[in-house]
Amino acid sequence: MSRLDVRKTYKLYIGGKFPRSESGRSYPALDADGEVLARVAQGSRKDLRDAVRIAREAVSGWAGTSGYNRGQIMYRIAETLEDRRGTFVEQLSAGGATKKAAESEVAASIDRMVWYAGWADKFAQIYGNLNPVAGPFFNISAPEPTGVVGVIVPEEPALLGLISRLAPVMVPGNTAVVLASERFPMPAITFTEVLNSSDVPGGVVNVLTGFKDELVPWLADHMDINAVDAGGASPEQAIRVQEGAVHNVKRVVLPSANGPGQSPYRIAAFTETKTVWHPKGL
Amino acid sequence: MAIEIATPATPPLKWDYAGSKESADIANIEERYGLFIDGEFVSPKSKKYFPTINPATEEPLAEVAEAGEADVGDAVAAARRAYAEVWGPMDGAERAKYVFRIARMIQERSRELAVVETLDGGKPIKESRDVDLPLVAGHFFYYAGWADKLEYAFPGIRPRPLGVAGQVIPWNFPLLMLAWKVAPALAAGNTVVLKPAETTPLTALMVAQIAAEAGLPPGVLNVVTGAGATGAAVVGHDDVDKVAFTGSTAVGKLIATQLAGSHKKLTLELGGKAAHVIFEDAPLDQAIEGVINGIFFNQGHVCCAGSRLLVQENIHDRFVDKLKRRLSTLRVGDPMDKNTDVGAINSRAQLEKITELVDSGRDEGAEMFQPDCVLPDRGFFFKPTLFTNVAQSHRIAQEEIFGPVLSILSFRTPEEAVEKANNTPYGLSAGVWTSKGSRILWMADRLQAGVVWANTYNKFDPASPFGGYKESGFGREGGRHGLLAYMDWDEE
Numbered sequence: 001m002s003r004l005d006v007r008k009t010y011k012l013y014i015g016g017k018f019p020r021s022e023s024g025r026s027y028p029a030l031d032a033d034g035e036v037l038a039r040v041a042q043g044s045r046k047d048l049r050d051a052v053r054i055a056r057e058a059v060s061g062w063a064g065t066s067g068y069n070r071g072q073i074m075y076r077i078a079e080t081l082e083d084r085r086g087t088f089v090e091q092l093s094a095g096g097a098t099k100k101a102a103e104s105e106v107a108a109s110i111d112r113m114v115w116y117a118g119w120a121d122k123f124a125q126i127y128g129n130l131n132p133v134a135g136p137f138f139n140i141s142a143p144e145p146t147g148v149v150g151v152i153v154p155e156e157p158a159l160l161g162l163i164s165r166l167a168p169v170m171v172p173g174n175t176a177v178v179l180a181s182e183r184f185p186m187p188a189i190t191f192t193e194v195l196n197s198s199d200v201p202g203g204v205v206n207v208l209t210g211f212k213d214e215l216v217p218w219l220a221d222h223m224d225i226n227a228v229d230a231g232g233a234s235p236e237q238a239i240r241v242q243e244g245a246v247h248n249v250k251r252v253v254l255p256s257a258n259g260p261g262q263s264p265y266r267i268a269a270f271t272e273t274k275t276v277w278h279p280k281g282l
Numbered sequence: 283m284a285i286e287i288a289t290p291a292t293p294p295l296k297w298d299y300a301g302s303k304e305s306a307d308i309a310n311i312e313e314r315y316g317l318f319i320d321g322e323f324v325s326p327k328s329k330k331y332f333p334t335i336n337p338a339t340e341e342p343l344a345e346v347a348e349a350g351e352a353d354v355g356d357a358v359a360a361a362r363r364a365y366a367e368v369w370g371p372m373d374g375a376e377r378a379k380y381v382f383r384i385a386r387m388i389q390e391r392s393r394e395l396a397v398v399e400t401l402d403g404g405k406p407i408k409e410s411r412d413v414d415l416p417l418v419a420g421h422f423f424y425y426a427g428w429a430d431k432l433e434y435a436f437p438g439i440r441p442r443p444l445g446v447a448g449q450v451i452p453w454n455f456p457l458l459m460l461a462w463k464v465a466p467a468l469a470a471g472n473t474v475v476l477k478p479a480e481t482t483p484l485t486a487l488m489v490a491q492i493a494a495e496a497g498l499p500p501g502v503l504n505v506v507t508g509a510g511a512t513g514a515a516v517v518g519h520d521d522v523d524k525v526a527f528t529g530s531t532a533v534g535k536l537i538a539t540q541l542a543g544s545h546k547k548l549t550l551e552l553g554g555k556a557a558h559v560i561f562e563d564a565p566l567d568q569a570i571e572g573v574i575n576g577i578f579f580n581q582g583h584v585c586c587a588g589s590r591l592l593v594q595e596n597i598h599d600r601f602v603d604k605l606k607r608r609l610s611t612l613r614v615g616d617p618m619d620k621n622t623d624v625g626a627i628n629s630r631a632q633l634e635k636i637t638e639l640v641d642s643g644r645d646e647g648a649e650m651f652q653p654d655c656v657l658p659d660r661g662f663f664f665k666p667t668l669f670t671n672v673a674q675s676h677r678i679a680q681e682e683i684f685g686p687v688l689s690i691l692s693f694r695t696p697e698e699a700v701e702k703a704n705n706t707p708y709g710l711s712a713g714v715w716t717s718k719g720s721r722i723l724w725m726a727d728r729l730q731a732g733v734v735w736a737n738t739y740n741k742f743d744p745a746s747p748f749g750g751y752k753e754s755g756f757g758r759e760g761g762r763h764g765l766l767a768y769m770d771w772d773e774e
């Protein structure tokens with residue numbers, strides 16, 4: 001007699017916990033043939049607001065963690081990702097990727113996380129400097145995290161897209177509220193399990209699954225989000241992000257700003273440069 | 283409990299200075315100015331002109347063209363042509379020399395420019411002469427040198443200019459804001475359409491004359507004068523690639539809304555409500571000077587003005603007494619007098635705004651102090667003002683007054699100082715005074731502000747990045763970081 005498999009329930013990830021949507025809603029995630037793979041939580045406005053509140057509370061801790069330590073935690077994410085390769089390859093294959101393409105996407109995702117992990121204690125040296133002012137002053141400029149960042153993940157590649165958008169947000173000490181790929185949400189949910197077992201403090205990364213057309217306007221308008229990576233937004237959603245960003249002068253990275261895969265200037269987009277002056281004298 | 287030393291009840295010092303008036307003769311202000319488009323001054327297609335007045339006398343100085351949409355279109359077309367044919371392709375080393383040349387010519391004519399800046403804007407001549415103009419020339423010098431070194435500015439990228447930059451600047455530092463915008467834009471290879479503020483257009487038009495004399499190729503710098511509608515036409519023009527704005531947060535938000543969906547690159551330098559934090563161990567006499575400079579420099583028409591004073595509770599009364607005495611020695615009046623500390627308010631509209639907010643401060647229960655000084659009969663003036671007993675919820679503690687008005691609050695612990703300092707949607711600047719080095723760095727880490735002045739205030743330098751957190755805007759002006767606002771790049 002064959003054994004009945006035990007299926008996973010795919011939920012949200014907020015504050016280091018896995019709640020269902022408060023709305024009680026879910027939607028089917030389909031495979032490439034249109035068969036239902038699983039039902040996933042359909043996040044609501046209230047879920048998003050909960051996530052932002054918790055992300056805000058997590059900023060001071062994460063930003064206050066040394067770059068050295070943040071880098072180690074991000075490297076630990078890569079280690080745990082490596083450990084779960086098989087699951088990701090399976091999920092990406094179910095989404096329609098060939099096995100070879102799925103394997104290479106997972107490998108690229110792990111390598112990208114390692115690449116960004118290494119920036120955490122170096123980035124400020126590239127982007128900050130001492131300013132040679134014309135007077136007896138010590139004058140230094142250094143990057144600081146912007147705060148809470150909304151990350152709209154591209155529909156595909158569902159895993160590499162997520163890692164590519166999220167990692168540079170985490171490097172300088174921002175916390176994130178992530179809208180996962182709507183069509184291929186399962187890799188993002190599995191990734192939250194990776195986060196949860198990688199020493200990433202709860203609340204630093206919060207992941208919502210659901211309908212982007214429903215959630216993007218709330219993300220765009222929220223007064224306690226400081227920046228939005230609209231890399232995975234449709235053209236209409238990107239305009240909506242820009243319009244909403246006006247209310248509290250959010251920093252917005254547009255889809256058109258998508259260059260090649262990895263760059264320290266992606267990190268720079270989610271930082272604020274602080275300049276400090278002090279007189280020199282006896 | 284700290285020992286309170288009673289302040290002797292000495293009357294405010296009355297030093298009578300002989301007048302020491304700067305001559306206005308050096309200012310060659312023309313009766314009427316056209317628009318500077320494609321290398322020459324032209325009559326506006328709008329056929330409209332408006333007067334610009336001296337706010338210290340309310341007398342007209344000149345008539346200035348009001349650029350309509352067609353005029354702005356001509357300016358953008360000239361800038362596009364110059365970008366495509368001349369300035370974009372030009373070798374960086376050659377571009378650098380043009381900008382160096384402009385810097386030199388500004389230095390050469392700095393007295394004349396300072397006088398016109400004061401006549402048109404109302405700021406004390408000692409400030410326009412000793413602060414604004416040296417910084418303006420310095421800014422052109424600094425960025426000139428970057429023009430042929432852009433590939434060294436940021437590792438791993440191949441920089442290129444954005445194209446045509448539309449720039450809208452305010453009236454508080456007309457020339458300095460021009461320099462902050464124009465110098466990096468030109469150095470990075472962009473061409474410019476600049477819209478100066480309607481109350482202070484004259485010095486930008488003089489810089490246009492300088493650019494023409496310097497042989498800057500036609501169309502590289504265009505100056506279109508006018509009010510809000512002209513500015514909206516500049517930032518809204520389809521063929522503008524980059525918009526840079528300095529001004530109020532309200533207008534900045536309008537511009538950001540207008541630009542949504544346009545893919546124009548935007549930088550905003552908006553309002554502020556800076557906290558100026560004085561700890562009990564601060565060098566008090568120096569701190570008093572820092573506070574005075576922080577709020578009364580340029581009549582408080584400064585986006586980074588230290589307008590919210592946070593004084594540690596155990597020195598509050600003593601500090602406020604000292605401050606009141608120092609306030610009483612400020613010389614308020616004719617901006618052309620070299621002894622004047624506080625000049626004219628820039629416009630009637632701004633004077634009304636300041637008056638309204640000060641009235642709200644009294645109505646809401648704060649206690650007002652103004653020195654016993656005599657204001658000129660004509661022109662727009664406002665007495666240096668401070669408020670004590672201010673609550674965080676008062677409008678004078680929340681809103682940007684943009685005038686010579688200081689709101690004073692107190693705190694007990696460093697944590698409370700940080701919380702109060704950051705309790706604002708703005709985040710442009712902050713000040714800290716303490717003798718303890720570790721506390722300075724502790725505070726600097728926690729203050730949400732783009733510029734933190736420790737044991738000093740209102741210092742600026744071309745090499746030093748300036749710009750805000752939160753609703754004070756985004757992007758930096760000055761220093762290496764200031765180049766990024768005018769560059770696009772390919773990653774290697």
